[in-house]
Every structure is written in structure tokens, then in C-alpha cells.
Amino acid sequence: MSLVVAAQSIREKLTAEDAVHVSIALFGQPGSGKSSLINRLTGQKLAAEGVRNDVTTERQDYEWNGLTLVDLPGYDTSKFPADEYLSRFGVMKFDLLLCVFDGKFHEADSALFHEVSRRGKICLFVRNKHDTLWQDGMELGELEQEVVDNVHQQVGGSAEVFFTSCRSNTGLDELEQAIKRRLEPAKQERWVRAAKAYTRAFLFEKKNLCEQRVTWTAAISAAGGTIPIPGANFAVDLPILLSLFRFVRDTYGLTDRVLATKEYAVPALAPMVNGVIRFCSTEGILMLLKQCGSLVAAEQFAKYVPVVGTVIAASLGFAVTWKVGSYYLDDCHKLAAAVLDARLQVPQEK
Numbered sequence: 001m002s003l004v005v006a007a008q009s010i011r012e013k014l015t016a017e018d019a020v021h022v023s024i025a026l027f028g029q030p031g032s033g034k035s036s037l038i039n040r041l042t043g044q045k046l047a048a049e050g051v052r053n054d055v056t057t058e059r060q061d062y063e064w065n066g067l068t069l070v071d072l073p074g075y076d077t078s079k080f081p082a083d084e085y086l087s088r089f090g091v092m093k094f095d096l097l098l099c100v101f102d103g104k105f106h107e108a109d110s111a112l113f114h115e116v117s118r119r120g121k122i123c124l125f126v127r128n129k130h131d132t133l134w135q136d137g138m139e140l141g142e143l144e145q146e147v148v149d150n151v152h153q154q155v156g157g158s159a160e161v162f163f164t165s166c167r168s169n170t171g172l173d174e175l176e177q178a179i180k181r182r183l184e185p186a187k188q189e190r191w192v193r194a195a196k197a198y199t200r201a202f203l204f205e206k207k208n209l210c211e212q213r214v215t216w217t218a219a220i221s222a223a224g225g226t227i228p229i230p231g232a233n234f235a236v237d238l239p240i241l242l243s244l245f246r247f248v249r250d251t252y253g254l255t256d257r258v259l260a261t262k263e264y265a266v267p268a269l270a271p272m273v274n275g276v277i278r279f280c281s282t283e284g285i286l287m288l289l290k291q292c293g294s295l296v297a298a299e300q301f302a303k304y305v306p307v308v309g310t311v312i313a314a315s316l317g318f319a320v321t322w323k324v325g326s327y328y329l330d331d332c333h334k335l336a337a338a339v340l341d342a343r344l345q346v347p348q349e350k
Ligand SMILES: Nc1nc2c(ncn2[C@@H]2O[C@H](COP(=O)(O)OP(=O)(O)OP(=O)(O)O)[C@@H](O)[C@H]2O)c(=O)[nH]1
Pocket: 029, 030, 031, 032, 033, 034, 035, 036, 037, 048, 049, 050, 051, 052, 053, 054, 128, 129, 130, 131, 132, 164, 165, 166, 167, 168
């Protein structure tokens, strides 16, 4: 297979990966925390929290990085018969459903659960506001068991109940892992890209995906590199490098808006924050290419390029793209890990 043909098939593989989409619907009583959960699961401020939407009769879609989270209007059979509700809001097309509740578990939620599970849809139960679960004289474990028993009484013993708090960010990793397990493999990758990491382990799952992407991109860039870099002996595919940087940045959820929040406004993080923003542009990549690229070129290949031509030039394109991509990935990972550790209060490595 020629380099160009190989690059084309890798390109198609990446395009197919990028086309994979995950859609999850949330339903439950007004004020149970659906909007808050949408924001916590993505790490992005997508939905307005604390705004009472009791009367919404339309579904509300929120998009982030190939993931659609949908806030469904309350289920009320006096407004729509079950079949009409399900078809009007496209309920059977979702990959899975989350039934969000706080306090008491409501009959309307149980009724909707029965309709969807009868038709084979997976639904997980999320008891949000775990931080409010308190009763004088009772242990937390007993209270949790009461909630689980109550759900089981209403919807059956196989229902899985997760406890989350959008206030203290607890239980979110368990819920995210459970969601992941219910998705088919291609969708699992999309989920790992889009969901916010609440543990180091999840952050490393993101890193793995990014490392694979760096390698694939380097291969494409090597074969298709047509843009000579001024002052260097090699050519790389700049647009594809830019899309790699965007992939990495989005996978870590490091949008401009997130980077402007107070968690990132720590002096020690400023150089990394600046790098993540600055290098994710054509000018930034050129700057990085000159820094890293000249190192690779000087180290290994430069002197051979005029002699042996394209194969070495291609290896050079691969090495440079890989190095630059890995450098950017490393920065994004370190930044995300530092902020996560601060939240988890893990002591920083010196
Ligand atoms: N203590 C506590 N409060 C929470 C938690 N999650 C959400 N809230 C608060 O509960 C209120 C309602 O949260 P929302 O996320 O707006 O709830 P919702 O289900 O989207 O509400 P509607 O849009 O009206 O259906 C807000 O004031 C949130 O700040 C939680 O885990 N713990």
C-alpha cells in the first residue's frame, strides 16, 4: 500500500470515529437537578441551573463534543398518551435514559420508566442531591438503602440507582462509568471524549484516546505533508495538526470558557493555560513546529533528506507531527490533572 493510500484509509477511520454520536435523555421532576447534571457530566455550562421549567412542553437539546444531552418535558399522560409522548420526543432513539430524582420517587417517573423499559430501553436511576440525604438518628447507608428499596418497589428489583451530588461533585464518576458500560464500543470512545473526568483513571482514558489520535494524525501528516515549514527541512499537514490540537483540547474539555473559570485562574497554571490557548492556532502550531521540529530534524533526519527523498521526508513529517502533538497533549493533560488534583485535594508532585 502506498503512503498516500494508507493515509487515506486512516483519514476515513478518523472521520468515521468523529461521526459517532451519543445521545442521552434525562427526565424527572422539576428541580431534581437535570440541568445541573447536564453541566456536571459535560463539564460545560450548557443548561441554566435553578431556573424553574415546570411548564416546559418541548424537549431541550444540549450539544457537546458529539454528545447530545436532552432534557425531556415532564411525563403527563393527561397531556399526551404514552405512545404520543415517546414518538413526539423521539425517546426510543436515545442510547439511554437517566431518571433523575431527589427526595421522593414520583409515580409519573415510574410510569415513564415502565413505558420505555417495556420497549427495551436502558434507564438508570439517579438520586441527585446526595448531600441533602440526612435524617436525625439514621446512618447514611440506611437512608441510601431506603431510597433503593423505594425505587425497587416501584419499578422492580433490577433497577440500578446511583447517588450523585452536583454540589459536591460526588458519585459522578460512578455514574459516568455505568453509562459507558451500557454503550457499544465506538460510542464508549465518544463518551470518554465528551464526559468530564472526575478521577485520574478517567483522565488517563482520555489520554489514551488522545495518544492514539496523535499517532494516527502523525501518519497522515507524514504521507500528505505538503506545506513546507519556513526554515525547516520538512513538510507537514497543518490543517490536520490543527484538528488534532482541537481534538485534544476538547477531549480534556479545555474550552476558552472553562479556562476562564476560577479553577484555572491559579498563577502556577498560567503558563500552561496560555500554551493551551496559544498553540491551538495556525500561528501557534508554526511556533511549536519551529521549536520541536528543529530539534527532531537536527537530532535525526535532516541531513539525509536531500539524499534519500520522500520516504525519509515522510518519516520526518511523522516524527515532527508526533513530537508536536505529544507536546500539546502533555500540556493539556498536565493542566487538567493539576486542576483535578486540586479539586480532589491530592498533594502536588514537586
Ligand atoms: N444541594 C444540592 N442542590 C442541588 C444539587 N443539584 C442541583 N441542585 C440545586 O437544585 C436546584 C434545581 O436544579 P436544576 O438543575 O435547575 O434542576 P432541574 O431538574 O433542571 O429543574 P427544572 O429545569 O425546573 O426541571 C438548583 O438551585 C440547583 O443549584 C445537588 O446535588 N445538591
